[in-house]
Amino acid sequence: MVNPLRLIVGLSGASGIIYGIRMLEVLHDLDIETDLVMTGMADKMVEIETGWKSDEVRGLATRCHDNNDFTSVLASGGYRNTGMVVLPCSMKTVAGIACGFADNLLLRAADCTLKERRPLVLVPRETPLNVIQLKNMLTLAEAGVTILPAAPGFYHKPKQISDLVDHVVGKALDIFGVDHHLYKRWREDI
Ligand SMILES: Cc1cc2nc3c(=O)[nH]c(=O)nc-3n(C[C@H](O)[C@H](O)[C@H](O)COP(=O)(O)O)c2cc1C
Numbered sequence: 406m407v408n409p410l411r412l413i414v415g416l417s418g419a420s421g422i423i424y425g426i427r428m429l430e431v432l433h434d435l436d437i438e439t440d441l442v443m444t445g446m447a448d449k450m451v452e453i454e455t456g457w458k459s460d461e462v463r464g465l466a467t468r469c470h471d472n473n474d475f476t477s478v479l480a481s482g483g484y485r486n487t488g489m490v491v492l493p494c495s496m497k498t499v500a501g502i503a504c505g506f507a508d509n510l511l512l513r514a515a516d517c518t519l520k521e522r523r524p525l526v527l528v529p530r531e532t533p534l535n536v537i538q539l540k541n542m543l544t545l546a547e548a549g550v551t552i553l554p555a556a557p558g559f560y561h562k563p564k565q566i567s568d569l570v571d572h573v574v575g576k577a578l579d580i581f582g583v584d585h586h587l588y589k590r591w592r593e594d595i
Contacts, residue, residue: 410438412437412490414429415491416441417494417511419493425447472509481517488518501515502550561588571588576588
């Protein structure tokens with residue numbers, strides 16, 4: 406573990422790119438160091454689903470890495486970091502990590518996170534799921550990965566989309582022990 410925290414954040418080309426953007430925003434506001442790697446389709450999803458520009462998203466990270474650059478520090482397990490979160494995580498990226506097919510930097514960084522036994526959190530977004538996708542996620546869970554579906558709860562009485570987004574982002578941050586108030590925990594006021 407690195408103290409203070411330093412998180413690798415991967416954004417891939419699934420729907421729900423706002424989860425990744427919000428994660429970067431929160432970590433930025435908390436002064437937590439981030440290493441960002443975005444796939445080409447993640448860039449496209451920023452354009453398709455949000456009013457953000459890719460450069461503005463990259464501006465939220467401490468450091469940005471080119472997804473094709475295998476000379477990046479993220480390609481080495483020796484790079485000191487707290488762990489990695491991929492959100493949203495496409496089924497293609499799930500498959501790549503599950504079978505160790507590290508043909509881009511995001512996949513290689515996830516591979517390194519696993520081999521160094523650091524926490525890896527994937528936030529998949531797909532529905533419905535086929536058997537291959539489910540098997541890939543089981544393989545990952547058996548390897549110690551946290552599969553944290555982009556499936557917000559409703560018990561905190563969300564009023565707007567951002568409340569739903571914050572619930573998922575908050576659950577992912579919980580895995581890394583990051584202190585936050587993104588959602589109201591069940592009966593936390595008791
Ligand atoms: C509008 C749109 C929405 C998509 N939504 C998803 C999705 O929710 N989940 C998913 O696994 N793939 C989704 N895809 C397909 C991925 O972008 C595609 O499989 C791509 O190869 C993922 O590559 P990456 O993981 O390297 O970003 C979507 C594609 C488009 C154009």
